[in-house]
Amino acid sequence: MSTSPLRWLLPLGVMAALVLAWALAVKLNNLPPYVLPAPDTVLETLIKDRAVLFASMLVTLRTTLIALALAVAGGVALALLFASARIVEFSLFPIAVILQVTPVIAVAPLMLIYLSTDTAVLVCAWIVAFFPVLSNTTLGLNSVDPNLRDLFRLSGATRWQTLAQLKLPTALPYFLGGLRIAGGLALIGAVVGEIAAGSAGQGSGLAFRIVESAYRLNIPRLFAALILISLTGILIYAALSLLSWLVLRRWHESELGGRT
Amino acid sequence: MSTSPLRWLLPLGVMAALVLAWALAVKLNNLPPYVLPAPDTVLETLIKDRAVLFASMLVTLRTTLIALALAVAGGVALALLFASARIVEFSLFPIAVILQVTPVIAVAPLMLIYLSTDTAVLVCAWIVAFFPVLSNTTLGLNSVDPNLRDLFRLSGATRWQTLAQLKLPTALPYFLGGLRIAGGLALIGAVVGEIAAGSAGQGSGLAFRIVESAYRLNIPRLFAALILISLTGILIYAALSLLSWLVLRRWHESELGGRT
Amino acid sequence: RAADKVTFGTNWVAQAEHGGFYQALADGTYAKYGLNVTILPGGPQANNRLLLPVGKIDFYMGANMLQAISSVVEEIPTQVVAALFQKDPQVLIAHPGVTAFEQLKTRTLFISKEGLASYYQWLVDAYGFSESQVKPYTFNAAPFLVDKNSAMQGYITSEPYAIEQQGGFKPTLFLLADYGFQTYATTIETRNELVKQNPDLVQRFVDASIIGWYNYLYGDNAKANALIKQDNPEITDAMIAFSIAKMKEYGIVDSGDTATLGIGAMTDARMKGFYDTMVKAKVLEPGIDYAKSYTLQFVNKGVGKELAPK
Amino acid sequence: MAPRAVSDGAPLLRLSGVGKRFSNAVTALEGLDMEVRQGEFVSLLGPSGCGKSTALRLIAGLTEPSGGRLDWGADEMARRAREPHAIGFVFQEPTLMPWASVFGNVHLPLKLDGIGRREAEPAILEALELVGLAGFRDAYPRELSGGMKMRVSIARALVTKPRLLLMDEPFAALDEITRFKLNNDLLEVWRRLRCTIVFVTHSVFESVYLSSRILVFRARPGRVSAELVIDPDQPRDETFRTSPEYAGLCRETSLALARAMDAT
């Protein structure tokens, strides 16, 4: 199923159809480029400005990946802490929720007082991305088959063994689901972080390109940057889906896709 | 378990400890209010400016709830569409990912060309919140017990019946997990949307209060607004957790919490 | 004849820097000129600018000439028809110890992304500032207050007030305009098509706005301030007073050419000078037909000059 | 006891040379030939893992054969037995919906058929009564013992009064007395509904007591290795269970099973 070429061709077809619709919309309504640039204009810009845009993309991608890694580490670590006892979960979850709903845009300046710019951007991206990992992993850790839990208890499994060999595998499909959400959020978080706390000028990420293009009303370039962000997002999502498939294909319904 | 007073007292205790630590940090380091205001200063501001702050909170809360409702509707509807066939899922998921990773901050000005301010804010909040619902519900819909699926097939269940009576109940715990993530995100989304596309001045939400307080260096008020946002977030999370408990307590492990 | 309905979009929440427009609205000058004006305040990020070319608003309050020239580059059919601020209110704000502009070169500077994309490039070129000393400014002065060895950007009419209140000291201010950043600011932009098809309407709006500014600065501005406070309840009388005082002290609105040409004045010479400086600083490309970004058709007529104190 | 309705012997379905290979290269069935006739009570007997459940799933159309063919009889009866709702299936595992009560689980097939709670109630209660669970109608699956879960699953299969009943070791988790009672109840249902039953069991005694025909499977690859026919008109009761014929038939079946296992 996953090797069928349709799996790749169809999404590409849908994307092509979307781009076509976009091109037609621009053409038929005679939209000026500052309202909605045509796809070819955007592509041209993308190629023309590739040096500066790709450099920025790499910066943003780097932040995203580090933030995602930290989100996974932090989210899973917290989930494990919460799973140690329900009472810990009740006590600390409100703090996690506070972190999640804190508008990074608002607190970024305060962070800048004590943190370097790069760290502040990372913290922003992390705050945005860690919660789905935490929440889904906690849900998974709490969904253990009670009979298996009993088996582990009987076998004299230590807390740590129960965790590593029972709870974590059970939580895996939930965790991977949370990871797929967090992937995109880490990217948005990186962009928002760059906007809120990021350095500008040379060597800065896609967010600065977007703000700069908006300031200069260079809308085609703004769209080129947006498209790079979308592509990055799709790539991250595809990579995480592949990971999920590799890990779960032998045993979890969600990746078996119906047996014959 | 859920009726034990500890369930409420402990989180409150932890919060109290946090506030105390905050107060001490301010006192011992002699921090000026524009860096970190003391909790009592913030509380004072909260009481003094309650009229304007609570009015703003209601505006933001309203946006959040509408966005959350739309996120649920949209996320579930898309998940159902995706569940109709794996091929649909492959084809359309990239679009969902694009929507998720689109930095609303960047596109909000473009949205304002065609949408009214309120609608634009809503769309921003929706974009941020819908993905976890979609992603988790899709995961849930794909995790159906294969034997039960066979049973439905044998009983001549229609597509619609299988959906309503098998897939949706199976997906429920996953969906509710996604909802708890989306609740907080809808709130952030509303705040970011207000910042990106929101009208300012009268009748505007907490985001505007924050930006404006920051601009005027009225940091105690900024913190008062932040605290209102955190409280709103915790309230939403608590409400969604309660919902989850009510719905799942009779049958799902995650809400049973170990049987005796 | 019914009054023409027009919408004027600003680029920030209502404040004293928009006073002249509110004045014309409050004291009936717009009405007298046959205009039924709605003022649409902007916000921290809300971008009313794109609403102009697509026709959702008729006039837009441009921040400075850089954006107007960008519009030419991007072939956006808008132009500046009046410049109400002769000097850009952009300042660099430093702690009291700083005495000379050059000293800022060794300090950490909090500059916004927009600033970095515009005037900062000129500072680099003209004064040898460097990008590496910049930290992002996000419209919150706390980082500046904490770091005694820093300076930050700001509007002369607003940030210094908050800093005086919260920091408890009078900061040193360097108005960029006084150091050679000679863009006009707080302009009125409109669509080329409106200029061509209904110049009378444009002229009436420009004239009424100019009169509004004279009255706001030199007449009874109580009603205008009431309107401003209605649109933005957060603002206080003290803030408004501070802003007006600074506008007067630094000649933001009424200085230089306005003595002869009246408020709103623009000249080709100054535009050329500005463009050349910006090209040299690599903020703008050479070869842009910058003259398309403005027109002198509606200003320099001395309208309302009689309202200024002698 | 009334003489039972004689099956008219017309074929309901026939598997010819059916094979089933799973994607992990395990060959569960190969060259399976078997026939099910209308109104029959056929038991499938065979070693663990020989493909009985797989054969049942093939008949139900839940999986496709990877070789050979499955043909349904051409007449009206066969056509009607293939309709949705006409097949009742008791899976080897209880397969209950964890979110529904016992009542809700048994209601399911009727609900899918458009029959509301109120209207279905008598049939549901009757089925629950039959399996001795009338007192547990509001319990949830996780509150039931293993045997009780299986009985809910049996009630669910019977509640629709199916024309073709496929049962995969339905009574394995039950004590002998309950099992004997349900054996008789099942025979009663079979007679009353004149339905066809394909029954997987591990109990030689049970297969002899219940069926009109026993198919003994051998393993890897699974196929029919012996067939025993038992007079369908033989009354099935305690007299039969203690009769020498019964003992003889059991011995014969056990031998066939032993031979099937040796062949592997």
Add this chain to the structure above:
Amino acid sequence: MAPRAVSDGAPLLRLSGVGKRFSNAVTALEGLDMEVRQGEFVSLLGPSGCGKSTALRLIAGLTEPSGGRLDWGADEMARRAREPHAIGFVFQEPTLMPWASVFGNVHLPLKLDGIGRREAEPAILEALELVGLAGFRDAYPRELSGGMKMRVSIARALVTKPRLLLMDEPFAALDEITRFKLNNDLLEVWRRLRCTIVFVTHSVFESVYLSSRILVFRARPGRVSAELVIDPDQPRDETFRTSPEYAGLCRETSLALARAMDAT
């Protein structure tokens, strides 16, 4: 056959007046008195839903009694049987980890005991060989038939050579021949390890064949209603299975079971 090691008869554990009430107000057990002696093979027999599984879970310490007391013997043997790893449990459902192969599932209790893959391999293969699944070591649970899953679960319980083995209908899903073979294998294991076995079954024949003592449960509330003792020194083989004593014991047990059910 060598005479089996005689149990020394010291009590391993005793349940006195034990009750178990679930949160949904179902009383599974009430006033349950029973004793398990060291080295014994005790079978629990009783109607479906009478609390056999609950009693087993109580003994294993997986659930707390809501009334009465559970006392363990005071001597060294009893102490050692309570150690972790010393109890083997076969659940009524297979309870396999879906993410691990057959090998991995059987490895689990050893792994939890710190014994690595390499070191554990001989024991694992031996256990798999015993249940006839050596060829399926790399299969995943979802690729197994119902009986095969149950056998994996049995192999997992045996692989640690436990001192106390609690088995909840381990052979219910198996064909008679496999079942007979495993019956004998289990007796062999019991003799070799000199362990204590508490065995839940629904088969009267099996209980008589295997046990040295049979406890017959009655239902709602569950408690012991009869006790049958079978000479532990009686050799268990085909001769025994076809002997008149065996038939007599079976009849007696069936009667006790029938009386237990009538009492309900």
